[in-house]
Amino acid sequence: MAMRARQLKLLAGSAVIACLLGGFGCVHTQGISTPDGLSPRVNGPITMPPPNAVPTELTKITFPPYVVEAPDNLMIQVVQRARVPDKDFKPPANDPMAKAPLVDSTKPLPVQDISGSFLVRMDGVVNLGFWKTVHVAGLTLDQTAEAIRQHLLQQKTLQDLGTLPESLVVIVDVVAYNSKRYYIVMDGGGYGEQVYTLPITGSDTVLDALANVFGLHTSASKRNIWVARRSPHADQPWQILPVDWVGITQHGITTTNYQILPGDRIYVKAQRIITFDTTLSRWLSPVERFLGVVLLGANVNNQLKGNVGGTAP
Numbered sequence: 001m002a003m004r005a006r007q008l009k010l011l012a013g014s015a016v017i018a019c020l021l022g023g024f025g026c027v028h029t030q031g032i033s034t035p036d037g038l039s040p041r042v043n044g045p046i047t048m049p050p051p052n053a054v055p056t057e058l059t060k061i062t063f064p065p066y067v068v069e070a071p072d073n074l075m076i077q078v079v080q081r082a083r084v085p086d087k088d089f090k091p092p093a094n095d096p097m098a099k100a101p102l103v104d105s106t107k108p109l110p111v112q113d114i115s116g117s118f119l120v121r122m123d124g125v126v127n128l129g130f131w132k133t134v135h136v137a138g139l140t141l142d143q144t145a146e147a148i149r150q151h152l153l154q155q156k157t158l159q160d161l162g163t164l165p166e167s168l169v170v171i172v173d174v175v176a177y178n179s180k181r182y183y184i185v186m187d188g189g190g191y192g193e194q195v196y197t198l199p200i201t202g203s204d205t206v207l208d209a210l211a212n213v214f215g216l217h218t219s220a221s222k223r224n225i226w227v228a229r230r231s232p233h234a235d236q237p238w239q240i241l242p243v244d245w246v247g248i249t250q251h252g253i254t255t256t257n258y259q260i261l262p263g264d265r266i267y268v269k270a271q272r273i274i275t276f277d278t279t280l281s282r283w284l285s286p287v288e289r290f291l292g293v294v295l296l297g298a299n300v301n302n303q304l305k306g307n308v309g310g311t312a313p
Contacts, residue, residue, distance in 0.1 A: 049241060055258065056254055070137060073120075073176035074175065076126070077114065079108060109152075112129050124138070132155075135147070183198075184198070187275075205260060206258055207257050224269035225243040226241060226242045226266075242256060243258075
């Protein structure tokens, strides 16, 4: 009985290994969109992009004008320009009653000053307190400043004070770039995936990105790393940029040290042997447990039969 159980266990293990070896694929699949909008998956190697087709460490690009989104943190300051007497003016001795000349100056808004950091809320507005809210999501910094300026000019308080449109100055800058991010996905070799999200600084490269998470995990494959760049249109092919990690780190080759753009996904695949070992253990574990229970039951049954046979008259 024990011999039969061991044979059954070996047979089941061999069948599982054969299934895994036959169906375990390690070739990365790249999506290719068709004119009808479908995206079939085809097996094949990832091809390198043409030279200078994408920005890299030595050929970086500058980003377009920043577009404000939630939850960015903005610095907003509003002042009024005015002509005031020069406080440093000293009248001449021959004309002690001479008036000081007027010079350009600024003063804060009445009732409530607008100066400080403001968070863009989920609904895309900033709350200016007494001056109510202004919708700024989807606008550049210059457009945001003009939107706030036009909003203030419509307030009855400033209209009653006779504030001139040309006297109102709005300054807007970004304190924290919270809405533009990229992602690093670490394959766990069969034990799930870890995702890290990091803010864009404007000059990040693949090496900078992975340095922010302290490099590669012990199970990571140095030969299976790529950048998945999102496409703004559903009918466009996926843009997969392979990364030569050994070339970047050990030889200083910058060809695949791509500049990271907002929304990029850096995927780090686990070593195939680790993934295979994890998958194999998951298949064999329940089989071993089941066969162990069967073998235990058979041994108990044999012991009971032996005990009963020994005590019989």
